[in-house]
Each structure stands twice: as structure tokens, then as C-alpha cells.
Amino acid sequence: MQMVITILISGILTDNFVLAKFLGICPFLGVSKKLDTAVGMSVAVTFVMVLATLVTYPLYKYVLLPKSLDYLQTILFILVIAGLVQLVEVVLKRFIPPLHRALGIYLPLITTNCAVLGVTLLHFTNANVSTFPLALLNALAGGLGFLLAMVIFAGVRGRLETCDIPKALQGLPITLIAAALTSLSFLGFAGLADGLFG
């Protein structure tokens, strides 16, 4: 139970994928302009993160490691993710059209989202993630952290729209500086996961 809480807190707050680990910056800056697209993208990312872990974790643990092929990790994982995204798109389109309409446009973008490849690779360096269910939970926490960062940032950007910004900073620069301040607020959670259980 302690593990579960630690993984959730560190994934969502202290080790937030976007604001602490700099993964998935492109969609974070690109798709966060409106709240509904931000939520749609995050849900799609979370979904693919969990699904990718479901496939890559056993593949690494039970196929690559015993055969000492672990150097193939990168190439195999990206192919699995690319294939999986295609598959999910086809399956959703065929069987759950409403969900496909909601998430469809975001799916092709996810292949090149480094947060997804990142989460599948990070399971093996995270000391808290020792079993398969915990890896799934870690992926879910990473996705939820992404969602939280996107939703908060969409709100911040909404406020920026109405501000009078110096010409040189308009567009991307002010967005990055706003991201710096958002990330600063997340620093306040530092040490929370370790301090919780002494």
C-alpha cells in the first residue's frame, strides 16, 4: 500500500513528467491552448502509456533480459509503441466510434511523444517499481501527472490571452516563462513522497 501511494504521489506531483522530467514538452506547449484539446490529448496519452507498459514490460522482463538482448530495448519499444498506436486507432474506429471521434486526432501524435517512450523506459530505473502491476500503476500515475500539468497550464494560458505582453515575448517565449512559473509551483511538492513515510 505504501508503495502504491509513493508511486502515485511521485508520478503525479514530485516527478511530474512534464514539469520535472521535461518529457512530452511538444504537446505540452502545442496542445495546451484550449482546455478541451488539452484534456483529450492527456487522456489519449495516459491510455497509450498504460497500454504500452502492458506490452513492453513483460516483453523486456521475459524475452529481452533472459536472452541478454536488452540493448534492443530502444528499437523494440518504439516499434511496439508505433504499432500499438496504429492498432488502437483501427480498433477504436471499428468498435468504439464515439471514443475514436474523441481521441482519434490525438493518436497519431503520440508515436513521437517522448513521454510515452520515456515512461516505458523509466520503469526499469525506478526503484519503487518492482512488479508488473506497479509498473502499470506507474504508467497511470505518469499519465495523470501529464493530465494535471496540461489542465493547469491550459488555465494559465487562458489568462495569458488577455494580458498585454511585450512584443518580443509574445507567443512562445511568454509560454515558456509561464511554464517556468508553473514548474516552480510544482517544486513545492519536492520531498513529499519520501517524507510521507519517514
Place this chain on the structure above:
Amino acid sequence: MKNETLSTLTNGILKENPVLRLVLGTCPTLAITTSATNAIGMGVAATLVLICSNVVISALRKVISDQVRIPAYITIIAGFVTIVQMVVKALSPALDAALGIYLPLIVVNCIILGRAEMFASKNGVVLSALDGLGMGIGFTLALLLMGCIRELLGAGTLFGFPITAGLIEPMTIMLLPPGGFFVFGILVALAGLTGKRKKQGSNTSGCASCPAGELCGKSEGGTE
């Protein structure tokens, strides 16, 4: 012809600097620029992958059919990333530890896929190699600039040597994630100020390849 070769090489360094002008590859730019040494390591690793993948993709551009090109490119890039990963691990375990997960993540760096789609799939082998080299140098220089600023302000050192010891109190915040976003924001603003502002075309060209094209913020006008 000579002119074209030269401009292909220099294009990526200034006019279409992948980081500061096209704003591609932001994840490694923000993450590993906590020191100048890391920045150079990352830049060189990405440059090697960029040149190799550009050459191979350009050589195979008539063989790879249009529908499967993105998976084919990703496979080629992932292959070279794996090679670079093994080389770095063998040559410099310290650098490997410092770059950590961002080394395998070169696979999804949009600079590399972007150049494959925008340049290598349309041009000859030699030009593609030059384009890869130019873009790689541009990427490395931008990373180095970020790395120097953050290391100098955050730790008071440069390549590990103390510079401002006793003069300025180091601001650790510059080494933390907020500092990364902040320095990058300022640099992009400066790049926008110094460069030719009227040329809109070069801003969008880097992103035309990205599948995120229409959704992503670049359509709202990159550095403008």
C-alpha cells in the same frame, strides 16, 4: 552548386537553427542543459544519429514506399540511436549516466524525424549528410549556449571550472526545471528579436513534417 552545398551546411546553424528558430527537440534542450559538458555530449550524440540517419534515408529514398515511410524512418533512426547508446556506454560511462533516459529518447527527437521527412527524403546523399551536419552543429551550439548560461548562473562554473566563485552567489534554481524553461524562453525571445522577423516561411517548415502539425502551437507562429 558550391553555393548550395555551403548554404545547406550553414542553414541549420543560424537561419533555421532547429532549437532556437524552429523550436524542435525541446525535451533534451530543457532537460540535459544543466551543464556545458552534458550539452556537448548530447549534441554530439544527436549529430551522429542525424548524419547517419539522413544518409541512409536519403540513399533509400527511392526504395521506401510512401505509406510505410514513417515507420521505416523510425526503425532506421532507432537503429542508429542504439549504436550511439552502446558507443557512449563504452567510451564514457559518466556521460551515459548523466544523459540517462534522454539518450534513447533521441529516437523521438523531432529534429531527426523532421530532417528525414523534410530534407533527406528529397535530396541526394551528400547534401543530406551536410544538412545533418549543419543541423547537428546548430543543435549542439544551442544546447551549449543553454548549458553555459545555466551552469554559470546555477553553479558558478563552466565545464566544471569555477568562474564566478566569490563574485556571484550561485542560483540553484537555474539548474532546476523552472530555470530551464525560463532560460529557454528568454533565448527564444532573443533569437526572434535578432533574426529577420518578416520571414514566416522558415518558421513553419520545420513542423510540416510533424504529425502534430495542425494541432500544435507552431501554427500560431513559432517565435513570433
